[in-house]
Amino acid sequence: MSKVGLIIGREYLTRVKKKSFILMTILGPILFAGFFIAIAFISKPEDKNEKVLVLDDTYVLSERFAINEKSVEWTPITSSDIQFNEAIGKFKTDEKYKDYDYLLWLSPKTIEGTDTQSSLIYRKTPSLKSESKIKEAIDKSLEFYFLNVQYKNDSVFSDRLKTAYSKIRSSVNLVSRNINDYDENGVEVKENVDFKVQVGIGLGFSFFIFFFIFFFGSQVMRGVIEEKTNRIIEVIVSSVKPFQLMMGKIIGVAFVGLTQFIIWGILSSILISLASTFIPELGSTDSIVQMSLEQNQQNADIIGLQNDLLNTIFGMPWLNIITSFLFYFLMGYLIYSALFAAIGAAVDNETDTQQFMLPITAPLIFAFYVVAFSAFDNPDSAGMFWLSMFPLTSPVVMLVRISMGSAELWEVLLSMGLLIVTFIGVVWLAGKIYRTGILMYGKKPSYKEIFKWLKY
């Protein structure tokens, strides 16, 4: 095995065998899954009738046909012949509709059996339970309408029973939107309604990267200081080149991070999928009774997919996001940990690191603040663009832009390219500081001295 391989192996094994690593690896997903379950609990439905304003040219939801069993009240919007946009405007501004929680537009094509989207506009994000209740009420009404109107006098009904039945059982394709996404005229305010969720998720990843660059970067730094203070460094550098030792340490710790992510990913998805099968029951206990056994699976699907939060989450380009997360995390980590290693080599103890940490971490912290405060309001600003290009800030900024879908491919590639070039340059410089620093004891060096080390 090559010597760098040996070093990577030692750095990796001593860290993953630590109790703190094992504890964090197990606790992480539990906290994460707990967070998800908590969201489900928070969106627990109140026991009240859902008041739905209906714009429905099919009359499926009119008094004649509508099934109201699931405590859903259908109220047709007064003036018919209005456009959906106008209806949204009225729903938003008109005083007499302010008691209604939802505005439903049932696409006329629904009764033709073609796959057309209908829309549900809400004032307050509905719980999974409320939404499934509404959806189920629509489906029941549709079923009733098909059986009692459309196919009532059909002489060959029995022949076409099979095809018709599949139509009957097909459920409405309902898309939920927030009323705040529309202005008074019912025009969409934002191009992308799911924008906030996407920015939120991007921010989450940014925070992850930000946090883990510090977390694992300072592990590298502490490792370097440890080797220096317990004086094993001179024994080791008589066997390997200092650069090999530095890279071995950095790569070893990177593997520790990746291991943690992979275990977290697997455990979290197991826990969440376990929990999500219980989410319907989290709503209320009698819902199980209400759902017939055969509908159970179907409802679970509806609940899972139709909630707009989850919908957005599932609809995001996850492959892109995960790939770029790994890339930006790794590159950001590599650059910063090389700098941290150089700091660790320059000082004798951890308290002396502060002075050098500040200028190095400043760009990262700055970028994180900019992202945290301006991502929602001004995600496409020039500032965000430049921060997503600058290699010391791009690991934190670019993820937000990618998950928002606002980063062009060339921008991502350029920023990745810059990161790689910077990585090579930084590692080269850090290697020089490291090489000299690890054998220097005593007085804390000044910037001037460190600058001289670069020339040795």
Add this chain to the structure above:
Amino acid sequence: MIFEAKNITKVYQHHTALDDVSISVPEQKIFGLLGPNGAGKTSLIRIINQITAPDKGEIIINGERLQPKHIEDIGYLPEERGLYKKMKVGEQAMYLAQLKGMSKKDAKKELKLWFDKFEIGGWWNKKIEELSKGMAQKIQFVTTVLHKPKILILDEPFSGFDPINANLIKAEILQLRDEGSTIFLSTHNMGSVEEICDNIALINKSRKVLDGKVSEVKKEFSKNIYNIDFNGNMIGFANALWTNFELIEKESFDANNHRAQVQLLNNNSLNSLLKVLIDNDIDIKQVEEQIPSMSDIFIEVVNQNNNLKTNNNE
């Protein structure tokens, strides 16, 4: 010569650490690398270990210029040494051995032999932080010599050991030499230099100021002084000496028993001194040549050298 350093010069930003230093070390000898603190010993050792490179000059090992493959031929016990505190003894020793190019299998086999020899087999799964300083030093010594290096560089190897363990280590060093290793011993403990070194070099203020076989160095610094114990009185003894013999010091054990230190001048031999004393009826009990200790030589050479430099500077 298994090892030669030719005209090594190493200059740091503010000072010259080594100035045109040449040394050669014959195979299977223990070579004492001596010098006051800051003389440049560690700089030379780091160059031999390829931790730093010289600015001028070259190191020749077995006829070849020093190169990365020689790392495996060298074992190094630095003065400032330590081990990973949280790592287990066995794992750590295996790791260090593999870094020196040993296979896992060989490392395990050799470690077992050494652990049995030092009767420390039970420490394998202990962490270094659970061991005493002396115990950790033993482990450190084992990891240094485990890969049977042709050249062994030991910087203050006895520090941290009690006299019993220091003797144990001393015996191991001698045995390693007899088995074929060439050993650099850098120490301020002049007693151990006299005991085990075959050759020495003395470095002062980045320059080599003295080298050679220990026996020859001692002969060179011998001052022809003899301790003479006699019965009688000191005045009679002093009167018996003439200009070719100088009484340097005298000591009386009681009224009748005395010791005198006499230096022979003008190439006079001990025999002529004895003849003079016998002719004067001095009752000689014992005569012994005063051989300078390495410590005396060290101090003398360094002081002389420093004065010389100061004078030159003035």
